[in-house]
Amino acid sequence: MLARVWSATVVGIDAVKVGVEVDVSGGLPKVIVVGLPDTAVQESRERVKAALKNSGFAFPVRQITVNLSPADLRKQGPSFDLPISIGILAASEQIDPTYLNDYLFLGEVSLDGSLRSVAGVLPIAVTAEKLGFRGIIVPKDNAQEASVVEGIKVYGLSNINEVAEFLQNPFSFTPTIFEEEEDNNNLLDRVYNLRDVKGQNHGRRALEIAGAGGHNVIFVGPPGAGKTMLARRLSSILPPLDFQEALQVSQIYSVAGLLKNKGSLIRERPFRSPHHSASGVALVGGGSFPQPGEISLSHQGVLFLDELTEFKRSVLEFLRQPLEDGFIVISRAKQSVLFPAQFTLICATNPCPCGYFGDSIQPCTCSPRQREQYWAKLSGPLLDRIDLQVVVSRLKPEEMTTQKTGESSEIVRERVKKARHIAQKRFKGDNITCNAQMQTRHLREYCILDDSSRNLLEGAIRKLGLSARAMDRILKVSRTIADLAEDEYLKSHHVAEAIQYRTIDRMV
Known part of the structure; x- marks a missing residue:
């Protein structure tokens, strides 16, 4: 039968x-x-x-x-x-x-x-x-x-x-009824909260801009300056996932066999931090039967690469296409599989092999040639895709010993939510959720420069030798800064602040 x-x-x-x-x-x-x-x-x-x-x-x-x-x-x-x-x-x-x-x-x-x-x-x-x-x-x-x-x-x-x-x-038989689990965001706030960060106002501001616009960030500074501490707190200021985002993220974790450790529906934004020894397959996914890698497991969340320059250059180059497109296509002889990879990249690295180039106390022992080789591990096209390049300086003694802290993640998150709401209202119907996802036509429509802003940007392009992609990134960051200030139009001080976040372009 x-x-x-x-x-x-x-x-x-x-x-x-x-x-x-x-x-x-x-x-x-x-x-x-x-x-x-x-x-x-x-x-x-x-x-x-x-x-x-x-x-x-x-x-x-x-x-x-x-x-x-x-x-x-x-x-x-x-x-x-x-x-x-x-x-x-x-x-x-x-x-x-x-x-x-x-x-x-x-x-x-x-x-x-x-x-x-x-x-x-x-x-x-x-x-x-x-x-x-x-x-x-x-x-x-x-x-x-x-x-x-x-x-x-x-x-x-x-x-x-x-x-x-x-x-x-x-x-x-009675079908199973979905039971909503307790939101884990409160736990995240308790473990990694911005209130724990002393000083570093410049880095805190960069995190807020990154959270509001979905921009990629790199922190550069000496050992112990607080780069990793700042990076790990980005998730705590991001708005929670809506149902459709949560469903898509949960599907990725279900396919990877990781959902049983996260509950039935993932409500908090993922935070992934692979070790610098990770292979290209571990990062982008793959295998005989393609499985999602770290960049897909970071979808709608944060991918943190600590000690960025310790990663193999060939592995880092895998990031270029998904950073631009928001997805990764893994091709095998018999099939091609698409995994979503719309994540915020946040990186941390030292400024040189010894770690103390530009430090106010500890002198650098590296030669110019060594520093050049050190930064050569990061290609220009990859750095072009990082919107915010921030120097994190050593804390002053009085900052380290004080009990005073900055704003908590809860307060900053409210501003981030408001800025994202402004962006979502602007892009309604365009399938865009944040400024970092803007395309060229959006830049022409929503990032109009006045004469003062245009002259400022042209001067930066000439002085720093910026590419067209880097210029677009500056405009996107400027749009986010304006949203945080609730300004409808870009102004010269928005563009000026965005330009100052091209630190590495001035260092290398």
Whole structure:
């Protein structure tokens, strides 16, 4: 007898429906799995056989052919264990197949028949809702994750026996209800709050501008000046994710198998800080079956690269395209996968190998040649894409010993929210959420310069040798500074402040 069960597999952060066709026929007892299965899917034969026997079902002593369609799409992971199990039971007439076509099944089975959680459930639930399925059957541990999606019933079950009972009478089971978890932003504020930063008014101002406009930042200064301390507090002043942003971020973490550590829906903006020994694949993603890397895990959040010049130059060059486009395309022989990567880049580095070039107390021991080689690790095109280049100087003794602190993250976040609201209102209908995402046509419309501002910018371009991209970055920062001041038009002092954030252009 032939039976068909519906499941799905993840490609990028989207899901594709997969039909699991099972045929039980005469012949020597064996299980054949076709349809481009990977090793984990091939191994499901032994897991399913033991799980069905230990659950009290009879495993057919006949030839069983399992076809995963479409046949030209590579199938991976253990999530097909459950649909294969249900297909075998339906094809051998051990369960009622009446409701099979109404539901989508996925889950890994243990040898005792219990269901284990799998990765990628959230995007699969999104696809199941779009395709019009009545519901989705998942392991109990994945139920809350899938229940985020409105418009589809989610049933979290514990073992194969429960699934068989469900198919006998689906209407006797209660679907899982999404339970909103406590917002973690308050915890973030307690751990990393701007009130802990003493002095560094210039750096604090740069953080506020970066948060309001989504601009990339690099802090340059001697060891212990507070570069990392400032950088780690950017997340605490960013506005919370709205539902659509949270859903997209959660889908990325679901595909990466990291959502179980974050709850069912990620509400706080991601903050990722990879070590400087990270490879290019770790940063941008990849593998035989492409998985999201650090830049995609930072989507709608912050990617912090500490000790920037210690990263391999070839690895840093991978950042250029996603910084400009907001996504990364990973191409393999049989498929190309797109991952979103709309993140704010924040970096920290010393000004030279010894770390004390320009320091007011500790003399620099590096030669000009050494400093030149040190900065050569960062290419001009990459630096062009960093909007705010800020020198963080050593604190004065009286600043270090004082108990006085600056504004808290809560106060600064309110100003950031207000500036972002102004930008979102301006770009309504353009699919843009902050000034850093402006395109050329937006610059022409919203960054009009008067004669004084134009002369100031032309002088900076000549003196610093700025590229057209660097000029656009200055205009975007100027627009954000004007939004923070609630000014409709750009003024010369907005442009002047934006120009002063081209520190490295004056150093190298």
